[in-house]
Amino acid sequence: MTGEEIRQVVLDILERIAPDEDLSGLDDAMAFREQMELDSMDFLDIVMELRKAYRIQIPEDEYEHLTTMATTVAYLEPRLKDVPVAG
Amino acid sequence: MKYDTVIIGAGMSGLSAGVRLAYFEKSVCILERHTTIGGLNSFYRLRDRNYDVGLHAITNYAEPGTKAGPLSKLLRQLRMRWEDFDLRPQLQSKVAFPGCVLNFTNDFNCLLNGIAEAFPKQIDGFCRLLEKINEHDALDLNRKSVSARKVLSEHISDPVLIDMLFCPLMFYGSATPRDMDFSQFVIMFKSIFYEGFGRPFDGIRRILKQLVRHFKSLGGHLKLRAGVQEIVQRNGQANSVILDDGTEIEAKNVLSSAGAAETMRMVDPTQPVSRPSPGNISFVESISVLDCEPSDLGHNETIVFFNDADKFHYERPNAPVDLRSGIICSPNNFDYSRPLEDGRVRITALADPEYWISLSEEDYQLRKMEWNDRIIEVAMNHIPDFRGHVLDTDVFTPRTIRRFTGHDNGCVYGAPRKFVDGQTSVDNLYLCGTDQGFLGIVGAMLSGITIANRYLLK
Ligand SMILES: Cc1cc2nc3c(=O)[nH]c(=O)nc-3n(C[C@H](O)[C@H](O)[C@H](O)COP(=O)(O)OP(=O)(O)OC[C@H]3O[C@@H](n4cnc5c(N)ncnc54)[C@H](O)[C@@H]3O)c2cc1C
Numbered sequence: 001m002t003g004e005e006i007r008q009v010v011l012d013i014l015e016r017i018a019p020d021e022d023l024s025g026l027d028d029a030m031a032f033r034e035q036m037e038l039d040s041m042d043f044l045d046i047v048m049e050l051r052k053a054y055r056i057q058i059p060e061d062e063y064e065h066l067t068t069m070a071t072t073v074a075y076l077e078p079r080l081k082d083v084p085v086a087g
Numbered sequence: 088m089k090y091d092t093v094i095i096g097a098g099m100s101g102l103s104a105g106v107r108l109a110y111f112e113k114s115v116c117i118l119e120r121h122t123t124i125g126g127l128n129s130f131y132r133l134r135d136r137n138y139d140v141g142l143h144a145i146t147n148y149a150e151p152g153t154k155a156g157p158l159s160k161l162l163r164q165l166r167m168r169w170e171d172f173d174l175r176p177q178l179q180s181k182v183a184f185p186g187c188v189l190n191f192t193n194d195f196n197c198l199l200n201g202i203a204e205a206f207p208k209q210i211d212g213f214c215r216l217l218e219k220i221n222e223h224d225a226l227d228l229n230r231k232s233v234s235a236r237k238v239l240s241e242h243i244s245d246p247v248l249i250d251m252l253f254c255p256l257m258f259y260g261s262a263t264p265r266d267m268d269f270s271q272f273v274i275m276f277k278s279i280f281y282e283g284f285g286r287p288f289d290g291i292r293r294i295l296k297q298l299v300r301h302f303k304s305l306g307g308h309l310k311l312r313a314g315v316q317e318i319v320q321r322n323g324q325a326n327s328v329i330l331d332d333g334t335e336i337e338a339k340n341v342l343s344s345a346g347a348a349e350t351m352r353m354v355d356p357t358q359p360v361s362r363p364s365p366g367n368i369s370f371v372e373s374i375s376v377l378d379c380e381p382s383d384l385g386h387n388e389t390i391v392f393f394n395d396a397d398k399f400h401y402e403r404p405n406a407p408v409d410l411r412s413g414i415i416c417s418p419n420n421f422d423y424s425r426p427l428e429d430g431r432v433r434i435t436a437l438a439d440p441e442y443w444i445s446l447s448e449e450d451y452q453l454r455k456m457e458w459n460d461r462i463i464e465v466a467m468n469h470i471p472d473f474r475g476h477v478l479d480t481d482v483f484t485p486r487t488i489r490r491f492t493g494h495d496n497g498c499v500y501g502a503p504r505k506f507v508d509g510q511t512s513v514d515n516l517y518l519c520g521t522d523q524g525f526l527g528i529v530g531a532m533l534s535g536i537t538i539a540n541r542y543l544l545k
Pocket of ligand 1 (some may be wrong): 140222522531
């Protein structure tokens with residue numbers, strides 16, 4: 001997957017977790033939590049959705065990389081570069 | 088096959104836990120002893136009419152699309168939509184005590200203004216209590232127990248106002264008599280007074296059917312008429328369950344919504360002394376089907392919490408039914424776009440489980456009808472006389488609740504002592520639902536979700 005594809009995957013996950021949020025104006029450089037109502041339960045679900053779709057294990061001490069869209073994509077890019085977008 | 092998790096009970100908590108586990112691809116099987124789903128909040132058909140077992144109202148109401156709060160949280164966690172629940176808001180409810188009435192709606196200002204008017208000397212203290220409520224983290228699973236009566240008496244000096252605040256909160260969510268744990272008080276206060284009541288047009292069956300459909304579409308298994316007789320341990324770990332018909336089902340984890348005492352009896356039927364004790368708060372409910380809407384008779388309240396005595400007594404009564412207080416609910420009085428099929432009035436009062444459970448079958452039928460009439464009679468202080476409009480009647484008692492849900496004493500809110508972290512003395516056996524500690528429909532669903540997340544999604 002390319003960075004752009006990964007960004008879309010994360011957007012789809014956010015859409016699924018928080019369907020009542022308007023994500024069209026999401027600022028990639030700003031923390032998710034500052035732009036949407038995400039509590040720790042929702043946050044954990046981002047990790048679990050990624051695991052479910054791409055079998056990627058994210059250890060707890062690396063959750064900090066998932067703060068903004070930009071940092072999330074940067075963190076996932078090397079880990080998902082040989083993985084195709086899931087159907 | 089060995090399941091990742093076997094769940095005992097297809098009530099609100101078990102189904103919600105099941106959805107979470109199935110969504111994240113755990114193999115999960117829900118085992119339910121009864122012939123249908125729902126547990127304490129199920130539905131049935133009687134003489135060609137649909138009935139809900141318990142449902143008065145769903146607490147924690149929020150407008151569709153709301154981003155925060157328990158209802159939005161649980162919909163997100165279950166990956167369900169607002170339409171799946173189809174909640175319509177209440178019209179208005181009240182707490183009616185001798186000489187004093189407090190109205191409330193889903194807009195908290197209604198209650199606030201009512202208190203300012205009826206209890207002008209108490210309003211400052213009440214506002215300080217609100218601050219205390221707002222800053223309290225009631226969902227902290229490691230919380231310590233504090234008496235809500237003690238906290239309230241530090242802010243409010245009028246015992247009538249204290250009782251009027253306790254009345255709806257205890258009726259809708261106290262496992263303990265006379266007093267509540269402050270965290271539970273805060274949960275109930277927010278869910279009833281801040282957020283309020285809603286109801287699906289089709290009643291609880293709407294939500295249950297959506298939950299089960301969702302659960303099955305995610306690959307979860309549900310077995311009805313599958314009561315768990317025993318939880319078998321190997322090396323101190325729960326390893327399998329044995330059903331009433333002798334079938335053995337293996338599982339890496341067991342999650343039980345059957346109640347703490349009831350569950351530990353499945354682990355060790357030989358009655359260990361250390362077994363948690365079940366609660367004894369239960370109710371009798373009279374359901375009248377009317378040939379008109381309650382509003383045609385001039386009754387517009389969604390729910391009336393009444394108390395006709397000097398003090399409000401929330402405890403197991405010394406009589407078969409405590410006629411001093413109760414709840415009158417009209418499922419018709421929600422903001423629907425069309426009328427329900429028929430008019431309904433549900434009247435609920437505290438009951439003595441022992442009395443109802445020990446009656447002979449013949450006596451039971453007679454007493455049920457006798458007390459039904461008496462309950463309706465006392466409710467006449469708070470609702471226009473509807474007795475000439477009754478098409479059909481159903482009554483349930485603690486005995487009914489015990490028969491259909493297996494809860495000792497037909498207890499509605501479980502044991503007084505909760506197992507907030509969901510753990511038991513057996514490593515991989517967890518509790519959710521009533522005895523874990525989040526009560527009511529929304530509470531039970533959040534309980535299932537919380538315990539599944541915490542231990543079973545690793
Ligand atoms: C009359 C009444 C009115 C109510 N009204 C409201 C209301 O208006 N609003 C509200 O929010 N809440 C209401 N409640 C409370 C609400 O219904 C409960 O808090 C909630 O449904 C509890 O869900 P649960 O999953 O914890 O337990 P349960 O619903 O009790 O689920 C446990 C399930 O386990 C099954 N089971 C037990 N033992 C076994 C076994 N050995 N093997 C297999 N299965 C087993 C039972 O059959 C049951 O289905 C009401 C309850 C009652 C009784």
